[in-house]
Amino acid sequence: MRIVVTGATGNIGTGVVRALGADPQVETIVKLARRPAEGVVTADVERDDLVPLLRGADAVVHLAWLFQPTRRPERTWRANVLGSMRVFEAAAAAGVPKLVYTSSIGAYSPRRDDEPVTEDWPTHGWPGAAYTREKAYLERYLDAFEGRHPKLDVVRMRPGFVFQRSAATEQRRLFAGPFVPGSLVRPGLIPVVPDVRGLRFQIVHTDDLADAVRRAVTRPVRGAFNIATGPVVDPRFAAGLLGARTIGVPAAVVRAAVDAAWRLHAIPASPGLFDAVMRLPVLDTSRAESELDWQPGRDAAATLKEFLAGLREGAGADTAPLAPDAHRLHEISTGVGRKP
Template identity: 85%
Template sequence: MRIVVTGATGNIGTGVVAALSADPQVEAITGLARRTAGEPPAKTEYVGADVERDDLVPLFRGAAAVVHLAWLFQPTRRPERTWRSNVLGSLRVFDAAAEAGVPKLVYSSSVGAYSPREDDEPVTEDWPTHGWPGAAYTREKSYLERYLDAFEQRHPELAVVRVRPGFVFQRAAATEQRRLFAGPFIPGSLVRPGLVPVVPDVRGLRFQVVHTADLADAVRRAVTRPVRGAFNIATGPVVDPRFVADLLHARTVPVPAGVVRAAVDAAWRLHAVPASPGLFDAVLRLPLLDTTRAESELDWQPRHDAAETLREFLAGLREGAGADTAPLAPDRHRLHEVATGVGRRP
């Protein structure tokens, strides 16, 4: 079987391509990306394509499945820009898959698509997916859930799988994620045990993570097994400020959420950080995920727990880790792109 993967060179995409290339059932992988990458894994061909503007039907025709991972996190100050790429681009992917006669569509949604929940009882896949309206990311993920509800009614012949992971980390994505959410003024080299004395203990701040390789394995199973519907993907234990403080050998200091929110807002307005205060609001309201369905129907089990996943990510931050693709490139390669104009979009 041939599988098409959009966003093949990003954090999730590199993991999914690697997992699919190792599966003997998969004969070929077409990895779509806006910018070129290094040497592709076995069975894989990288193709330059933009889901927002290019003709996708010829690329999808004859594929056994399309895995849609392409997503633009920035610029948060221009939500109309991310809407065009993430929402309108995704609609083009879904419609092209149907027109090309692809039998399966696997879409990477998010825990951010879920409606807030006041307690810590984990939610199953039937929890409402109305998101948090104050952040572009959660609005976009929620909108696409609504679109897929109607899309599945129009195309019952196409098996649609929605994978809803927690926060996705790996070593190779550490520098990219620092650029996307923390910006250039927070040096990753300082995030090491013993150098961070305190961690703000914000009441209600807790979330779940999953290693990129474990999420990729769940996606591979969703591609190759006769399943449809939504699957929550996360690993344990739940991460909160005390958990992070233990990893950094630091102590926690209680800080009201409003104080942190005001600091994030001020830094965002000063262009010191790229993550918006609305995204902080959304994180405070994320529900926890029940992964029973993935475990029972996909036979999925994570190989990395939360502590191992975050330790690897923090090590990647300290080392300035990256990979041989444009999204995951270390800072020195990104600086070369900016200076030379390589990879720039019109």
């Protein structure tokens, strides 16, 4: 099989390339990324002609996504929504038989209780955050796209938050900003974790999501798949990993703090993103388990421990998105949340 992977140098992309490379059914992996890297074809999904790059592929795995600049949502809209639409249409024009797109738990409409949702839960996102708006919009676009291209098998992966050690610095940079001292995130140094009522979310290790993507590529499947590991993460769970105690804090207080930090340009994550996280549903992953024969290899505790270790160590990898922790002054000087 010949597989084209967009966003091949990012958190999910590096994992997917590893997983596909270990599968004997996959002979060729064409890695696409916006910035130059060894063994990578440089291609910008916003402006380059993608059809020649996708022609002859047995599947396209679309992972390219721009989280920053959060303060310029028109910029992320062009890259994420319009760029993804260009990838989808190029795949159809090139005659690719399968498209695997990584959507997100963030595409789902809010649900406050803990009853797990299956893949037929509405995907209207949360309107207050660019990330969830963009993911939800692409779900609607794919609904129409599939109707126009019934012979193209479209798979939508909807994972929880995706972590691995080598992505720790990238995720600190994208969501927490340069003022968070990762070296202090260790048991014994954080005495208290705010227990925000209603805050809970699901995660999955990058390699486990990548394994699900590999299975979706190599098996005759289509449709959406929820991907997450257990248990569900909440403040008490995180406190247990850090050896800390919890103290109840109203969500409104935390949101006000996030809003203040955002307005002061101290963090790149907007208060709208906090609102979205507070409304995420819990995922039912039984379809992936039955149709992909998929099971996560790591639980939430192991995944978070690995990520926190990477955060303490300033871990990264030899790609531009996953660059290790060495440029905090650059983050500050260019404006927190202002640069891609």
